Amino acid sequence: MIIGAMNSPKRGVVEEIALFGEMGFDFVEITLEPPAALPERVIANRKAIVDVLHSYNFGVLAHCPWYFSVAHPYERVQKAIVEEFKRAFEAAAALGAKKVTAHTEWMPPGIQERAVMVARTIETVGKLRGFAAELGLELLVENAWASSFSIREFKRLFSEVDVGLTLDVGHASTADGEGVENYLREFRRRIGHVHLHDNDGKRDQHLPLGAGKADIGSAIRALKAQYDGTITLEIHSEDRDYLRLSKDKLEIAWFGKRQHEKNKEYAGGRG
Numbered sequence: 001m002i003i004g005a006m007n008s009p010k011r012g013v014v015e016e017i018a019l020f021g022e023m024g025f026d027f028v029e030i031t032l033e034p035p036a037a038l039p040e041r042v043i044a045n046r047k048a049i050v051d052v053l054h055s056y057n058f059g060v061l062a063h064c065p066w067y068f069s070v071a072h073p074y075e076r077v078q079k080a081i082v083e084e085f086k087r088a089f090e091a092a093a094a095l096g097a098k099k100v101t102a103h104t105e106w107m108p109p110g111i112q113e114r115a116v117m118v119a120r121t122i123e124t125v126g127k128l129r130g131f132a133a134e135l136g137l138e139l140l141v142e143n144a145w146a147s148s149f150s151i152r153e154f155k156r157l158f159s160e161v162d163v164g165l166t167l168d169v170g171h172a173s174t175a176d177g178e179g180v181e182n183y184l185r186e187f188r189r190r191i192g193h194v195h196l197h198d199n200d201g202k203r204d205q206h207l208p209l210g211a212g213k214a215d216i217g218s219a220i221r222a223l224k225a226q227y228d229g230t231i232t233l234e235i236h237s238e239d240r241d242y243l244r245l246s247k248d249k250l251e252i253a254w255f256g257k258r259q260h261e262k263n264k265e266y267a268g269g270r271g
């Protein structure tokens, strides 16, 4: 298991990576969003970003804006959004990413019939998968909550399109989430990446680990039993010390306190 962090798109990408590097993270998950991480800006700034990635021996994953629709009711608008997805994929490939995450539909479910929304999602994800593959990227689709796209609907998506799942533990732990254990049971072999953050058990809050009421301890135990890949701490706090603290908490829960202390020594006290 290796631990990464996600940039705030309001801050410079190079500065964000350097900050995560100093904190002892293993990789960055770049969310390709304006203003600072707009794909065009990332591509223009490619050399500086790749240099800082190399200097910390960092891996890189990519993430598309959560507000990019995959089931927009207007066909021409959806087409334009797919073009923006492609630009994000190009930026991801330019940085050497191998995996890119897209979200399920975020618009209120009442605006169109459910069956239509599901069919549109499957159609768009199928197209995106192809565009991503052309650039050497694996497409992962991230769970939000049941009203966005349910476990049952994910099953249908996976039976029709060969994409992976980014399992968002925080999203699965909201009032409208369907629980981490259910995702783990259903999609054992689909999970290509994990997002971890806390909340009050009701709303999606992206809190530091331990600051909310989500059962992070159980989630980590369940994850550890069948997953050993990348985990991004998706903590949206202006105070970045909470990121460092969450990393310590995850390492202790995963490796145990003794191993965590050893890892710190090995990292030369960086973490």
Ligand SMILES: [Zn+2]
Binding pocket: 142, 168, 195, 234
């Ligand atoms: Zn997420």
